[in-house]
Amino acid sequence: MDKVRAAAVKVVFEVNERGAYSNIALAKILRTEKFNDIDRRFCTELIYGTIKIGKSIDWIISKYINRPLKKIDPKILAILRVGIYQIFFLDRVPNSAAVNESVEIAKKISVGSAKFVNAVLRSAIREPDRSKFPVDNSAESIAIRKFHPKWLIERWIKQFGIENTKLICNFDNEEPPLILRTNFLKITRDDLLKKLLDQNIKAEISKLTAEGIICNNAGSLDELKILQSGFCQVQDESSMLVAHELDPKPGDFVIDCCAAPGGKSTHIAELMHNQGKIISCDIHDHKIKQINDNAKRLGIKIIKPLLIDARSIGEKFFDQADKILVDAPCSGLGVLRRKADLRWKKSLDELKNLPPLQFEILQSAAKAVKLNGNLIYSTCTLERSENESIIEKFLTTNENFVLENMKTLLPQIDKTDGFFIAKLKRIN
Numbered sequence: 051m052d053k054v055r056a057a058a059v060k061v062v063f064e065v066n067e068r069g070a071y072s073n074i075a076l077a078k079i080l081r082t083e084k085f086n087d088i089d090r091r092f093c094t095e096l097i098y099g100t101i102k103i104g105k106s107i108d109w110i111i112s113k114y115i116n117r118p119l120k121k122i123d124p125k126i127l128a129i130l131r132v133g134i135y136q137i138f139f140l141d142r143v144p145n146s147a148a149v150n151e152s153v154e155i156a157k158k159i160s161v162g163s164a165k166f167v168n169a170v171l172r173s174a175i176r177e178p179d180r181s182k183f184p185v186d187n188s189a190e191s192i193a194i195r196k197f198h199p200k201w202l203i204e205r206w207i208k209q210f211g212i213e214n215t216k217l218i219c220n221f222d223n224e225e226p227p228l229i230l231r232t233n234f235l236k237i238t239r240d241d242l243l244k245k246l247l248d249q250n251i252k253a254e255i256s257k258l259t260a261e262g263i264i265c266n267n268a269g270s271l272d273e274l275k276i277l278q279s280g281f282c283q284v285q286d287e288s289s290m291l292v293a294h295e296l297d298p299k300p301g302d303f304v305i306d307c308c309a310a311p312g313g314k315s316t317h318i319a320e321l322m323h324n325q326g327k328i329i330s331c332d333i334h335d336h337k338i339k340q341i342n343d344n345a346k347r348l349g350i351k352i353i354k355p356l357l358i359d360a361r362s363i364g365e366k367f368f369d370q371a372d373k374i375l376v377d378a379p380c381s382g383l384g385v386l387r388r389k390a391d392l393r394w395k396k397s398l399d400e401l402k403n404l405p406p407l408q409f410e411i412l413q414s415a416a417k418a419v420k421l422n423g424n425l426i427y428s429t430c431t432l433e434r435s436e437n438e439s440i441i442e443k444f445l446t447t448n449e450n451f452v453l454e455n456m457k458t459l460l461p462q463i464d465k466t467d468g469f470f471i472a473k474l475k476r477i478n
Contacts, residue, residue, distance in 0.1 A: 052151040052154070052155075053083060053085075053089075054085065054089045054092055054093045054096070055096065055132060055151045055152070055155060056155050057079050057083055057085075057093055058093055058096035058097050058100070058132050059125075059128045059129050059132050059155055060079065060128075061075045061076055061079055061097045062097060062100050062101060062128045062131055062132055063124060063125055063128035065101055065391050066101075066124070066127075066128065066131075067124045067128075069395075071391065072097060072098065072101050072389070072390045072391040073389065073390075075097075076093075076094060076097050076098070079093070080093065080094075080270070087269065090269075090270065095140070096132055096135065096136070097390075098390040099135050099139060099140070099390075100131050100132050100135040101390040101391050101394075102197060102223065102390040102391075102393075103135060103139065103197045104197060104391075104393070104394045105193075105194075105197075105199065105394065106183070106193075106194050106195075106197045107131050107134050107135060107138075108131070109181070109183075109194055110134050110138060110174070110181040111127075111130050111131070111134055111170065113180045113181040114170045114173045114174050114177075114180065114181070115170060123159070123163065125159055126156060126159065126163050126166065126167060129152050129155050129156050129167055130152070130167060130170055130171070132152065133148050133149065133152035133167065133171045134171070134174060136148035137149075137171065137174055137175060138174070138178070138181075145175050148171065149168065149171045149172060149175070152167050152168075152171060153167055153168045153171075156168075183195045187212050189203045189204045189207060192207075192212070192215065192216060192219070196216060196219035196220070196223065197219070197222075197223060197393075198219050198222070198386075198393055199393060199394065199396070201397075201398055202383070202393065202396070203215060203219075206218060206432075209432075209434065214460075214462055217461075217462035218432070218460075218461050218462050218468075220462075221387060221461035221462055221465075222386040222387045222393070222461070223387070224387055225387075226387045226388050227264045227265060227266050228264075228265040228266075228268045228271075228284065229256070229262055229263070229264055229265070229284065229285060229286050229287055230242070230246075230262070230263045230265060230277070230282040230283070230284060230285075231259075231261045231262060231263075231282060231283045231284075231285040231290055231313075231317060232261040232262075232263065232281070232282055233280060233281055233282055233283060233316075233320060233348050233349070234261065234320050235320050235323075235324055235348065235349055235350070236280055236281050236348075236349060237281045237282075239255060239260070239261060239263065242263060242276065242281055242282060243255065243263055245276050245281070246263065246265060246268075246276070249276075251265050251267060251268050251269075252265065252266045252267050253265045253266075256287050256290075258287040258288070258290070258291065258464075258466060259287055259290040259291065259294070261290060261317075261320075262285075262287050262290055263282070264287075271284070278347070280347045280348045280349055283313060283316055283317070283344065283348060284313075285313045285314075285317065286385070286388070286466065286467045287466045287467070288384075288430070288459045288464070288466045288467045288468070288469035289313060289314065289430070289467070289469065290317060291457075291459075291469070291471060292314055292317075292375065292377065292426060292428045292469075292471055293314055293317040293318045293321055293375075294321070295426055295428075295455065295457075295471050295473050296318060296373050296375055296424060296426045296473075297321075297373075297424070298318050298321050298322045298326070298372075298373050299322065299326075299372075300322050300323045300325035300326055301322075301325055301326045302322060302326045302327075302372040302373055303326065303327050303329075303370060303371050303372050303373075304318055304322070304326065304327070304328045304329070304371065304372065304373045304374070304375070305328075305329045305331065305363060305367060305371045305373075305374045305375070305415070305418060306318065306328060306329070306330045306331065306374075306375045306377070307331050307360040307363055307374065307375060307376045307377070307411060307415050308331065308332065308360050308376065308377050308378060308379060308411070309330035309331055309332055309341055309355070309377075310330075310332040310334065310337030310338070310340050310341055311337065311340035311341060311344060312330060312340060312341035312344040312345060312353070313344070314375060314377055315328055315330040315341060315345070315353055316344055316345055316348050316350055316353070318373075318375070319345070319348075319350040319352050319353055320348075320350070322352065324349075324350055324351060324352055325352065326352055327352055327354065328352055328353045328354065329354050329356050329367070330345075330353050330354065330355050330356065331355075331356045331357075331358050331360055331363060332355070332356075332357065332358075333357070333358070333359050333360065334357075335357055338355045338356075338357055341353065341355040342355055360376070360411045360414065360415070361410050361411055361414045362414065363411075363414050363415055363417075363418055364413070364414035364415060364416065364417030364418050365414070365417070366418075367418040368417055368418060369417070369418065369419075369420060369421075370418055370420065371418045371419055371420060371423060372420055372423050372424075373423060373424050373425075373426075374415045374416075374418055374419050374423070374424070374425045374426070375426045375428070376411055376412050376415045376425070376426065376427045376428070377426075377428045377429070378407075378408040378411055378412070378427065378428070378429050378436070378440075379404065379407065379408070379411075380404060380408065380429035380430060380431040380433075380436050381396055381400060381401055381404060381431045381433055381436060382396075382430055382431055383396070383431045383432050383433060383468065384429075384430045384431050384432050384459075384461065384467050384468020384469055384470075385430045385467045385468065387461075387467070388467065401433060401435065401436075404436055405435050405436055405439065405440060408429075408436060408440050409440055409443060409444065412425075412427055412440065412444055413444070413447075413448075416444070416448055416451060416474075416476070419476045420476065421476055421477075421478070422475065422476065422477070423475070423476050424454070424473060424474065424475055424476075425451065425473075425474040425475075425476070426471065426472070426473055426474070427440065427441060427444075427471075427472045427474065428469065428470060428471045428472070429469070429470045430467060430468065430469050430470075431468065431470065432458075432460070432468045432470075436470075437458065437470040437472075438456075438458075438470075441453065441456065441472045441474075444474070445474075450476055450477060450478045451474045451475065451476055451477065452474065452475055452477055453472065453473070453474055454473045454474065454475050455471075455472070455473040456470075456471070456472045456473070457470075457471050458470050
């Protein structure tokens with residue numbers, strides 16, 4: 051039995067049936083199995099590809115069975131999902147290998163299960179036209195072809211139109227590069243780029259940020275020595291723009307309200323030349339450790355992690371901070387290409403529940419801003435209800451603040467993760 055395919059099936063099962071996060075489950079199994087580079091890449095592709103295509107793979111499977119998917123043993127369904135992914139979406143994998151290895155994995159469950167898997171996959175190979183995707187411009191058709199939930203496609207069509215919705219989906223389905231933020235406290239970007247190229251990593255500088263480097267074949271983060279040595283931090287280009295918009299100065303007192311794992315806090319510290327004070331807040335104890343670990347690795351000494359509910363920050367730090375960042379908890383619909391399972395875990399209910407929380411955090415943070423100080427509100431979502439609407443509501447209820455700048459990065463236009471940044475200033 052192929053250990054790589056068996057590992058992929060295990061992770062797909064855990065993500066779909068037990069709610070595991072794909073990146074965490076993948077990292078765990080790669081550490082356990084210790085695959086070589088080729089097997090590691092194949093396993094990653096099988097897992098992320100199968101999970102990303104998600105409901106569209108289920109749609110294909112449904113065309114070759116005579117029972118509802120919910121009637122199939124979840125472990126067998128995971129085998130079918132990985133098998134169908136190989137047959138329809140991986141040209142370099144022979145169909146015979148996809149079928150035979152799937153059958154071998156199913157034999158561990160039962161002989162009957164193996165026969166069922168064999169029959170379904172061989173039917174798919176014989177009659178591929180039976181599961182051809184529809185090609186009209188209905189939301190359902192776009193959802194199936196572009197591997198996104200129908201409710202989200204309907205929402206985006208209303209906001210962006212059909213063609214832009216397709217382009218956003220295309221962007222989400224691309225394989226994302228690894229983006230590194232140069233730690234200017236330890237190295238220049240040119241020197242970091244040279245180190246990467248010396249390790250045969252394909253890398254180029256970002257056109258959006260002065261610190262960014264885009265890598266296309268970096269391999270395992272566990273083995274990226276420049277990362278472990280603190281020369282850089284993993285951070286998306288659009289996310290790097292937040293600290294620059296905040297424009298912190300050496301000696302400032304800054305509060306990062308929702309800081310974990312510390313990417314933006316550490317970037318702010320670097321821009322402050324490691325001089326001043328940053329309170330990096332989070333509500334979860336284990337995430338405080340992440341902030342500490344990242345700061346230590348990067349050689350940053352001015353970050354003070356604080357376990358606190360962001361809605362209490364205004365009361366605790368009333369009228370004290372020069373700059374405050376509210377990188378609010380959000381639906382994350384701008385970063386779907388980086389999180390294979392995220393598109394299938396989101397719901398309309400969550401989208402409705404987030405804005406009240408976001409507004410409450412922003413209102414609290416505003417109380418901690420000094421006169422003439424700045425307040426940044428940012429998200430990694432495309433949702434107007436979580437972005438512009440929050441700022442509009444805030445300005446109507448806080449006349450002592452003005453909007454200095456507001457920008458939205460859209461994947462189909464800016465070729466980077468979707469992001470929203472608003473800069474506010476307290477004027478009286």
